[in-house]
Amino acid sequence: MTIRHFLTLNDLSSTELGRLIRRASELKAIRNRGEVYEPLKSKVMSMIFEKSSTRTRVSFEAGMAQFGGHAMFLSPRDTQLGRGEPISDSAKVISSMVDVVMIRTFSHQLVEDFAANSSVPVINALTDEYHPCQLLADMQTYFEHRGEIQGKTVTWIGDGNNMCHSYINAAKQFDFKLNIACPEGFDPNMELVEENKERVFITRSPQEAVTGSDLIVTDVWASMGQEEEQKEREKKFSGFQVSPALMDHANKDALFMHCLPAHRGEEISIDMMDDPRSVVFDEAENRLHAQKALLEFLLVK
Numbered sequence: 001m002t003i004r005h006f007l008t009l010n011d012l013s014s015t016e017l018g019r020l021i022r023r024a025s026e027l028k029a030i031r032n033r034g035e036v037y038e039p040l041k042s043k044v045m046s047m048i049f050e051k052s053s054t055r056t057r058v059s060f061e062a063g064m065a066q067f068g069g070h071a072m073f074l075s076p077r078d079t080q081l082g083r084g085e086p087i088s089d090s091a092k093v094i095s096s097m098v099d100v101v102m103i104r105t106f107s108h109q110l111v112e113d114f115a116a117n118s119s120v121p122v123i124n125a126l127t128d129e130y131h132p133c134q135l136l137a138d139m140q141t142y143f144e145h146r147g148e149i150q151g152k153t154v155t156w157i158g159d160g161n162n163m164c165h166s167y168i169n170a171a172k173q174f175d176f177k178l179n180i181a182c183p184e185g186f187d188p189n190m191e192l193v194e195e196n197k198e199r200v201f202i203t204r205s206p207q208e209a210v211t212g213s214d215l216i217v218t219d220v221w222a223s224m225g226q227e228e229e230q231k232e233r234e235k236k237f238s239g240f241q242v243s244p245a246l247m248d249h250a251n252k253d254a255l256f257m258h259c260l261p262a263h264r265g266e267e268i269s270i271d272m273m274d275d276p277r278s279v280v281f282d283e284a285e286n287r288l289h290a291q292k293a294l295l296e297f298l299l300v301k
């Protein structure tokens, strides 16, 4: 049996991703009806966190418990991972004892190296380069509120970071147009942009970017690991705040998303999360349902 990993959205086909999003909504309905569905009884997931998390940890841990399995939190502080044990050795050992491994770390290469040495599926729960699990929840949320995203226009405002890169992958996999408004010097990976140049467009003007858009998305200006750049970034990103006034330039039924945590008064205005166009809390809850669909896809044959 071939092991499937989920390191970026490109590890699944467009058809598989589409099915997964729909399955996530079904799993949500099953849970809302109070039905017990435990396809992962006696299965164990290791969760390796080298960066902080609220949503990712809670959603994976709750999802495994609801599926009848167990999730184990591992931090570099109290495992040999933090003392320099080679990733290849760690991957062989950990994967020999559990059924699936989830990793949140800095280097994307590390999750690739782990996956290359793992005998079980590996899930990328955020690296400096990509955050594919968040995109599953975002695509599910758009689908639940507005239907198919295919052929729509999405606008990313702010840093060309891990989330932005996953939006570029999503533009290809879910077939939408992506406008990216970022300050000079904070462009996403230009190779990725070039590979998707028929659907990804970069501008310096948030207002131009949101015009004609169906979904507006932003994220913090300084990601985890960039804390010392916070002050300098606040200056450089000052014209890139998403507010209800900016949203007024988008299409009438446009939605607003943010992976959270959000910094009110920085990348979003104080009132943005309470605007009726904001679906950020549905988006956050959908992390649970979308990742349960992912676990079922990877582990239930």
Ligand code: CP
Binding pocket: 052, 053, 054, 055, 056, 057, 126, 134, 259, 260, 261
């Ligand atoms: N959006 C997201 O991944 O949140 P956490 O950092 O809280 O996991």
Ligand code: NVA
Binding pocket: 126, 131, 161, 162, 163, 219, 220, 222, 223, 224, 259, 260, 261
């Ligand atoms: N870009 C953010 C996303 C947090 C979920 C970060 O990497 O910190």
